[in-house]
Amino acid sequence: MTDIDPDAYIQGILAGNRRMIAKTITMIESRLVSHQQAAFNIVEQLLPKTGNSIRLGITGIPGVGKSTFIENIGVFLANKGHNVAVLAVDPSSQRSGGSILGDKTRMEKLSVHKNAFIRPSPTGETLGGVAAKTREIMLVCEAAGFDVILVETVGVGQSETEVASMVDFFLVLMIAGAGDELQGIKKGVLELADGIAINKADANNVTAVEKAKKDLEYAMQLIRPESPNWSTPVMTCSSVTKGGTRGVWETVMAHRETSMQSGEFKQRRRQQSIKWMWALVDDGLKKFFRENEAIGNQIPLVSKQVADGKLSPSVAAKQLLSHL
Numbered sequence: 001m002t003d004i005d006p007d008a009y010i011q012g013i014l015a016g017n018r019r020m021i022a023k024t025i026t027m028i029e030s031r032l033v034s035h036q037q038a039a040f041n042i043v044e045q046l047l048p049k050t051g052n053s054i055r056l057g058i059t060g061i062p063g064v065g066k067s068t069f070i071e072n073i074g075v076f077l078a079n080k081g082h083n084v085a086v087l088a089v090d091p092s093s094q095r096s097g098g099s100i101l102g103d104k105t106r107m108e109k110l111s112v113h114k115n116a117f118i119r120p121s122p123t124g125e126t127l128g129g130v131a132a133k134t135r136e137i138m139l140v141c142e143a144a145g146f147d148v149i150l151v152e153t154v155g156v157g158q159s160e161t162e163v164a165s166m167v168d169f170f171l172v173l174m175i176a177g178a179g180d181e182l183q184g185i186k187k188g189v190l191e192l193a194d195g196i197a198i199n200k201a202d203a204n205n206v207t208a209v210e211k212a213k214k215d216l217e218y219a220m221q222l223i224r225p226e227s228p229n230w231s232t233p234v235m236t237c238s239s240v241t242k243g244g245t246r247g248v249w250e251t252v253m254a255h256r257e258t259s260m261q262s263g264e265f266k267q268r269r270r271q272q273s274i275k276w277m278w279a280l281v282d283d284g285l286k287k288f289f290r291e292n293e294a295i296g297n298q299i300p301l302v303s304k305q306v307a308d309g310k311l312s313p314s315v316a317a318k319q320l321l322s323h324l
């Protein structure tokens with residue numbers, strides 16, 4: 001990528017060239033300034049060709065079957081003629097910075113489907129498991145003609161709800177028979193959910209799933225819905241049965257139609273763009289802060305004083321910020 005021709009990348013992406021799509025995403029994720037600038041220019045020029053996909057975010061505790069669910073619904077949609085892009089955000093190691101990036105091996109059928117594109121991305125330093133560049137990657141995929149974007153996150157937690165700020169439908173995937181049916185999922189996550197699906201509704205698990213469904217429906221009655229036009233449904237699905245996720249997709253489409261008619265769809269997209277802008281401002285300020293020479297010289301000393309208990313974190317923060 002020494003000589004970057006933005007026009008070649010843009011033309012390749014608009015033509016649906018997988019190699020150009022992958023190379024652009026690699027540039028977006030790169031920490032090299034030259035790559036970041038080139039990616040910025042490419043995405044900016046692609047912007048008029050974006051926004052035409054259905055964006056579905058999927059979250060759930062580890063072991064709930066997110067990858068299997070995505071393969072099932074992805075193959076179902078791809079077979080119907082949809083172009084499906086899967087952005088699977090993998091957990092990066094806090095020690096080594098490494099990432100498992102194993103989703104392609106877990107989605108064997110979908111990964112070889114002509115109408116599908118799977119891109120695992122490490123979370124990096126982003127809090128909550130949503131890759132820092134997921135929004136830009138989503139725009140590239142939309143410009144390339146993918147009309148369904150599936151964003152898989154690494155798990156459930158308060159910070160994990162970041163995915164809800166970039167999708168049209170936020171799905172919380174759950175399983176039955178795991179003790180507490182809320183399974184450690186915080187109320188804030190359920191408040192943001194546009195739909196809840198209890199997975200593995202097959203074989204001898206159907207009775208347990210139906211009981212879990214009733215329990216969750218009762219629990220959701222205690223949560224005030226975000227929209228006056230949509231009550232969060234509790235669904236059941238099977239990720240190992242052909243067509244076992246069809247009902248979930250029908251619910252996603254029903255939600256889309258409802259939000260389109262009420263005007264909430266457009267408003268949600270507008271609010272997401274504003275939130276994205278401020279997230280980038282926050283990232284930029286943090287970067288500027290750390291790269292400031294005067295502050296950089298003070299950080300080791302101030303950090304040691306805080307670690308030794310000689311300075312409170314709040315006072316230390318004020319001292320560092322005073323250099324701006």
